Amino acid sequence: MGSTIVMFIFPKRFVFMCVQRPHSSLRSEDLPWEEIRSVGRQVSDENWISSFKLLRNLQNDTTRRLRYNGDMRISDTKMYERFVAGDPEWNGKFFTGVLTTGIYCLPSCKARKPKRENVRFFPTCEAARSAGLRACKKCHPDDFARGADPLLETIEALVAEVRSHPASFKDARAIVHRSGFGVTRAFELFRQHFHTTPADLLLRARIEATKRQLLSSEAPLTTIAYDAGFESHSTFHENFRRFTGLTPAAFRTLDGATSFTIALPENYPLAYLRRAFSRDIHSVTERLVGNTYTAAVQLPGCRLVLYSAT
Numbered sequence: 001m002g003s004t005i006v007m008f009i010f011p012k013r014f015v016f017m018c019v020q021r022p023h024s025s026l027r028s029e030d031l032p033w034e035e036i037r038s039v040g041r042q043v044s045d046e047n048w049i050s051s052f053k054l055l056r057n058l059q060n061d062t063t064r065r066l067r068y069n070g071d072m073r074i075s076d077t078k079m080y081e082r083f084v085a086g087d088p089e090w091n092g093k094f095f096t097g098v099l100t101t102g103i104y105c106l107p108s109c110k111a112r113k114p115k116r117e118n119v120r121f122f123p124t125c126e127a128a129r130s131a132g133l134r135a136c137k138k139c140h141p142d143d144f145a146r147g148a149d150p151l152l153e154t155i156e157a158l159v160a161e162v163r164s165h166p167a168s169f170k171d172a173r174a175i176v177h178r179s180g181f182g183v184t185r186a187f188e189l190f191r192q193h194f195h196t197t198p199a200d201l202l203l204r205a206r207i208e209a210t211k212r213q214l215l216s217s218e219a220p221l222t223t224i225a226y227d228a229g230f231e232s233h234s235t236f237h238e239n240f241r242r243f244t245g246l247t248p249a250a251f252r253t254l255d256g257a258t259s260f261t262i263a264l265p266e267n268y269p270l271a272y273l274r275r276a277f278s279r280d281i282h283s284v285t286e287r288l289v290g291n292t293y294t295a296a297v298q299l300p301g302c303r304l305v306l307y308s309a310t
């Protein structure tokens with residue numbers, strides 16, 4: 001759905017409002033200009049922000065009312081015609097209920113179109129539900145009405161599954177396959193919503209799973225590696241070290257440990273770190289002497305002094 005920016009112009013003041021509606025459905029003659037002007041007269045430098053909110057609320061009301069009035073203006077014949085045409089431009093302007101199936105749909109629904117005499121029209125999902133109808137499982141009218149993004153929800157559900165059961169995905173290809181999208185589209189969605197690739201997300205999920213197991217079980221490292229989906233102990237070891245700076249065995253001893261050593265990655269910007277650590281020479285909670293950094297930190301449930309020699 002496209003969005004339209006509506007710009008209201010008052011003396012010496014521009015007010016912009018975003019309206020999430022299709023371009024074609026927004027007509028200036030539909031806007032209640034008298035009401036907008038009367039609000040506009042209240043706009044002054046002092047209460048500009050609150051006036052803006054007032055205007056925005058008015059706009060929201062207007063959008064809702066327009067939609068509803070729209071139903072009243074559109075004839076049943078016209079709505080039925082748009083419904084049969086499966087025109088997505090009319091989604092949200094009305095909902096169709098089918099008496100024979102007890103289901104309500106968006107005008108664009110791809111399900112088989114019923115006979116005219118079995119169709120009723122509703123301004124909202126609530127109205128359709130209160131008439132005893134159920135939401136269609138094909139076109140998801142409720143998702144549309146609450147502005148949900150079913151595509152994002154699909155990807156989120158898939159990512160949650162990868163994170164909780166990484167071993168059930170052999171590789172990135174298996175994730176793409178499960179997503180139901182093509183390779184390009186799947187990669188695009190992962191990049192867009194999770195800023196990563198399916199392969200990277202899977203690897204991180206495997207590492208996280210092994211971390212949980214290492215701290216909560218006595219299982220041998222090899223078992224933990226295989227349970228998380230790593231194909232070999234060496235791949236597990238190498239990636240674990242790369243991500244955490246610790247060997248799996250060292251990570252396991254963290255619980256209750258009083259000290260630990262992290263291997264920094266190659267070319268780690270130590271000089272930068274040193275500068276950052278010593279930027280406040282009067283700090284009472286941290287200090288850098290030579291290569292030893294000391295800080296007093298508070299963690300949930302305890303206070304401690306942290307030493308770090310680099």
Ligand SMILES: [Zn+2]
Nearest residue numbers: 105109136139
């Ligand atoms: Zn439907």
